Amino acid sequence: MEKTTRGKSRKINTIGNKEIDLMAMFKAIWKKFWLVVLVTVVAGVLTYVGCKVFVAPTYRSSFTAYVNNNKEVDLSSRTSSDVMASKALAHTYSELITSRSVLVGAAEKADIDMGYDKLRKMVKTSIGSETEIISVSVDAKSPSVAYELATAISSEALPVTGEIVEGSSMKIIDVPEMPKGIYQPNYLKLGIFGAMFAFAIVVLIICFRQYFNDKVQSETELSEHYNIPIMGTIPDMNVAEKGSSDYYYSYGGSSGEKAEPEEEDESKKGGRKS
Numbered sequence: 474m475e476k477t478t479r480g481k482s483r484k485i486n487t488i489g490n491k492e493i494d495l496m497a498m499f500k501a502i503w504k505k506f507w508l509v510v511l512v513t514v515v516a517g518v519l520t521y522v523g524c525k526v527f528v529a530p531t532y533r534s535s536f537t538a539y540v541n542n543n544k545e546v547d548l549s550s551r552t553s554s555d556v557m558a559s560k561a562l563a564h565t566y567s568e569l570i571t572s573r574s575v576l577v578g579a580a581e582k583a584d585i586d587m588g589y590d591k592l593r594k595m596v597k598t599s600i601g602s603e604t605e606i607i608s609v610s611v612d613a614k615s616p617s618v619a620y621e622l623a624t625a626i627s628s629e630a631l632p633v634t635g636e637i638v639e640g641s642s643m644k645i646i647d648v649p650e651m652p653k654g655i656y657q658p659n660y661l662k663l664g665i666f667g668a669m670f671a672f673a674i675v676v677l678i679i680c681f682r683q684y685f686n687d688k689v690q691s692e693t694e695l696s697e698h699y700n701i702p703i704m705g706t707i708p709d710m711n712v713a714e715k716g717s718s719d720y721y722y723s724y725g726g727s728s729g730e731k732a733e734p735e736e737e738d739e740s741k742k743g744g745r746k747s
Contacts, residue, residue, distance in 0.1 A: 493684060501683040502676060509679075513672040520667025524660050533656035534623040535610035537646045538630075540566050559605040562641055567598040567607055569634045570626065578633070579625035585618060595619075596626065606646065616652040623649035 502509065540563045569575065576592040587595075599608045609626060613619035627645050634643055 498680050498683055502679050505675075505679050509672060509675050512675045513668045516671030517664045517668030521660055521664030524658060524663045528658055528660075528663075529614055530655040531612050531614060531657045532616040532619045532652040533610050533612050534616075534619040534649045534652055535608060535647075536623055536627045536649045538566075538607045538609070538627070539644045539646055540605045540607060541642045541644070562638065563600050563605050563607055565638060566630075566634055566641075566643060567600055569637060570598055570607070570609055570630045571596055572633075575626065575630050575633050579622060579629040582629060583621040583625040585622055585625075592622075595622070607643075611649075612656065620649055620651045 540559050571593060573589050576596060577589055580587050580592055595612050597610050597612070599610075600606070601608070609623070609630075611619045611623040611626065613622065627649060631643060631645075635641070
């Protein structure tokens with residue numbers, strides 16, 4: 474809905490019978506912009522520091538392996554049926570790597586005292602799209618635990634899977650490495666998310682307060698919204714200087730303008746002299 478007053482175009486949206494003045498919303502936000510910035514910065518810093526203190530970091534070490542449906546890997550003699558068989562076999566190997574025998578055996582080899590349920594939550598496997606390559610990752614609270622367990626799994630999985638799935642083989646492509654940094658969480662992203670969330674909340678609160686505010690803020694707003702001519706304004710007595718007893722106001726001048734008192738007649742001044 475486009476509303477025009479005094480030759481000016483003013484953008485007005487309506488919800489039911491209630492009008493939304495977008496310009497007034499923007500002015501209200503701009504008036505409290507210092508508060509928006511302050512709350513946004515404080516919320517971002519508090520979120521970042523809070524996550525640093527209360528959210529423990531996680532480290533990841535991983536390795537990749539190539540699955541073959543034959544004992545010997547000879548890429549030059551492989552047929553399309555061998556490729557399809559290896560792709561199907563990759564899913565079987567993925568389940569075997571996270572089996573109890575492999576994980577518990579790897580934990581014993583790495584001298585890590587953990588139960589199978591906890592180990593299973595730490596280990597994740599994924600298979601590349603249309604490939605025979607398996608990716609195995611280990612997430613732990615300690616970088617050394619993640620590295621040692623991933624290394625133990627890579628060595629423990631080779632003989633176990635070879636014994637269970639006869640006539641097949643698995644070859645490690647990328648060996649595990651010691652984590653060089655935190656895998657999760659990203660504290661900076663969390664801080665930015667907290668700042669953005671606070672920014673949105675503050676802006677919404679300001680907009681809602683402006684939307685439900687029925688008070689007329691100025692004579693200009695009164696004339697623009699209701700098209701009522703302004704004949705005069707009542708001066709604000711609070712703008713007078715403190716301690717002054719001369720409350721002379723001009724109704725013809727601007728609002729709150731103090732009028733000058735009339736000068737006394739010179740004859741009267743002379744009559745007061747002794």
